[in-house]
Amino acid sequence: MPNRDRDPRPRLDGLDRRLLGYLQKDARVSTAELARRLGLSGPGLQKRLRKLEDQGVIRGYATIVNREAVGLDLLCFVHVTLAHHRPNSVKQFPDKIKNMPEVLECHFLTGEFDYLLKVVVANHDHLQKFLFGTLMKAGGIDRTRTSIVVKEVKASTSLPL
Known part of the structure; x- marks a missing residue:
């Protein structure tokens, strides 16, 4: 029997939240700089980004036009x-x-x-x-x-x- 109380939203850890915060402020920041700020390797950062994209947490990257x-x-x-x-x-x-x-x-x-x-x-x-x-x-x-x-x-x- 499925657990109806289970939350279908992805679980975000502190690193995910920091990563999302940096991207919300500047989505043009390089992956190398993001990895440095978060203390991750390049491949580790890419894996985390891909996971957030696949889960629908990151829906896209956009330019905000005045x-x-x-x-x-x-x-x-x-x-x-x-x-x-x-x-x-x-x-x-x-x-x-x-x-x-x-x-x-x-x-x-x-x-x-x-x-x-x-x-x-x-x-x-x-x-x-x-x-x-x-x-x-x-x-x-x-x-x-x-x-x-x-x-x-x-x-x-x-x-x-």
Whole structure:
């Protein structure tokens, strides 16, 4: 009989957490430097990295682009209420969102709204075109409420390890 109390998450030791911390601060650091900081051999570090990747702890390595430097000046949060709450409707919405490049994140919520979208656009015209020309045309939406970010106070991709 399987143990239902078993935690399916990978177990991370102190070295794993230190390694992840270094990578979150600077994913471009060389493997030689990482190995030195952690007191590991090169092959030992590679084995540990591969294990973390295989377990899905490390999902990838990415460059963080300054959105304003590339002309995406508006950051918005769009609360979405679906027209219907049948299982099929709730399931289809994320599939529609996946092909909308303006949507950085999509979260399924409890409470007053069904989904929260984190959206970036160039300007107010772009926002209007996205909301009425893309999002609402996808169908299945009863209403939206959009908040435009005045100032981004904190934005981080680092987890508290």
